[in-house]
Amino acid sequence: MLEAYQIDQDEIAKDIDLMRANGYAVLREDPPDTPAIVCDGLDAACIQVRTVTIRPDVPAVGQTLSDLALDSTYGLIVEEVQRNGTTFKVNDSEVQLAVGDRVVLMGGAAQFASSADLFRTPAETQRHTEATAIAVPQQGEALIQPLCTHQHMIHITDVPQGGQVCEECVRLGDRWVHLRMCLTCGHIGCCDSSKNKHATKHYRTSDHPIVQSVEPGEDWRWCFVDEVLVPKKRQ
Ligand SMILES: [Zn+2]
Ligand SMILES: [Zn+2]
Ligand SMILES: [Zn+2]
Secondary structure, eight states: OTGGGTOOHHHHHHHHHHHHHTTOTTTSOOSSSSOSEEOSSSSHHHHHEEEEEOOTTOTTTTOBHHHHTIIIIIOOEEEEEEETTEEEEGGGTTSBOOTTOEEEEEOOHHHHHHHGGGGSOHHHHHHHHHHHHHHOTTGGGGGSOOOOOOGGGOOOOOOOOSSOOOHHHHHHTOOOSOEEEETTTOOEEEOTTSSSOHHHHHHHHHOOOEEEEOSTTOOOEEETTTTEEEOOOOO
16 A cells, blocks of 8 residues: 555655554554554555544643644644544634544654654553663654755745635545645645545655645645655745
8 A cells, every 4th residue: 555655665664663663553552552543544644644532631631732832842733623523623723622532633753753642641651661761762863853855846935825726626526625735836736634635646746845735824834755844934
């Protein structure tokens, strides 16, 4: 499956190693009770988009998304929060997280690893720390975020907010969830939570590395190659 997305073999191995080292339930049952992070199938989308279920006693309970500052502290993008069939958009970031909420996050393996303690109970964090103390002595290395080296590929600076469509989905008669604009050529495609993942497909076929969200109120940039948030240059 991963090969079908033409992801570099080393990249796959690196991501899987990182997830394994951090005990993600996809690959290993650690902690043995309810897994902290559950992927909807291990594929290219799972490497980048993961859903965290908020469980009792984890530090994230009762915090708002702005309290957690997942983007500025950990380099993780919150796509949405799901509760009892209701979806909160990122703009509702003053909603306090409650047990049972599902938080859809986008980021690289290292970013997920660095934030994992927010979604573990104190006992699990303790167990995890003990389990990895010997095996991974330089655990801090996972916290160093790689940088994007593709910013010279950004040619579009005027990004619309809202009012756009995924033209490829329109032609197919399909719907989409969120839209991303390619900052190299201006292509607008749907996100990885959408059925057709046209933004990712555009990256695979064009090698244009960076997209920016065109959702109202969002201006984050994402590099597909480095799997990191791309900072906006200060004018
Ligand atoms: Zn990059
Ligand atoms: Zn689409
Ligand atoms: Zn493009």
